[in-house]
Amino acid sequence: MKNKKCFECDAGNYQIASVDYPVELSGGESFTVPKVKILRCDSCGDEVVPAESSAQIEAYVHDKTEVLTKDELYNMFRDVNLDQEKFANVVGLGQKTYHRWLKGIQTPSRSMGYYLRVLAHFPEVFDWVEKRGWRNDDNGCSAGCASCNIGCTKFGALQAKYAGRDINELAGDILYYRKGENPAQIFAEAV
Numbered sequence: 760m761k762n763k764k765c766f767e768c769d770a771g772n773y774q775i776a777s778v779d780y781p782v783e784l785s786g787g788e789s790f791t792v793p794k795v796k797i798l799r800c801d802s803c804g805d806e807v808v809p810a811e812s813s814a815q816i817e818a819y820v821h822d823k824t825e826v827l828t829k830d831e832l833y834n835m836f837r838d839v840n841l842d843q844e845k846f847a848n849v850v851g852l853g854q855k856t857y858h859r860w861l862k863g864i865q866t867p868s869r870s871m872g873y874y875l876r877v878l879a880h881f882p883e884v885f886d887w888v889e890k891r892g893w894r895n896d897d898n899g900c901s902a903g904c905a906s907c908n909i910g911c912t913k914f915g916a917l918q919a920k921y922a923g924r925d926i927n928e929l930a931g932d933i934l935y936y937r938k939g940e941n942p943a944q945i946f947a948e949a950v
């Protein structure tokens with residue numbers, strides 16, 4: 760690389776240095792990204808992080824925090840054959856939020872990442888969430904277990920888990936979960 764004049768002091772040139780780069784997240788979590796190439800002025804010590812190193816830092820942070828990457832987010836709505844808008848609606852996100860994630864302006868929280876991954880990996884859960892109509896006011900199950908995807912495909916597992924319980928009572932539990940709880944939770948209960 761050619762010598763590049765310092766933006767700050769005009770006297771020095773940037774030299775490549777390999778550093779352990781400290782990162783602090785807004786949640787208070789902090790760690791060090793090893794072997795990040797930066798440019799450091801040999802006169803005033805001003806430091807610049809080049810674009811490829813920013814990408815390296817971002818990838819490292821994503822890996823460490825298990826944050827969903829943009830690629831994962833793109834694949835999610837493509838895998839379920841929905842456009843971005845419908846996907847965001849189905850999973851209960853605002854359009855703006857989802858677009859910010861796709862652009863990398865914001866990143867989903869860790870727990871949101873887990874939730875979306877559950878939906879992406881278990882199509883029957885996604886189908887159920889889609890049928891449920893997250894954004895509808897009347898989002899409880901009005902038809903009962905006959906039309907409940909969890910009920911249909913996982914009912915055996917639920918029955919085994921709650922062996923000896925009255926089936927209507929069990930259905931009541933499912934409705935309760937559906938109205939008040941995260942779908943990932945009812946799925947976790949069912950498997």
Ligand SMILES: [Zn+2]
Nearest residue numbers: 765768800803
């Ligand atoms: Zn300088």
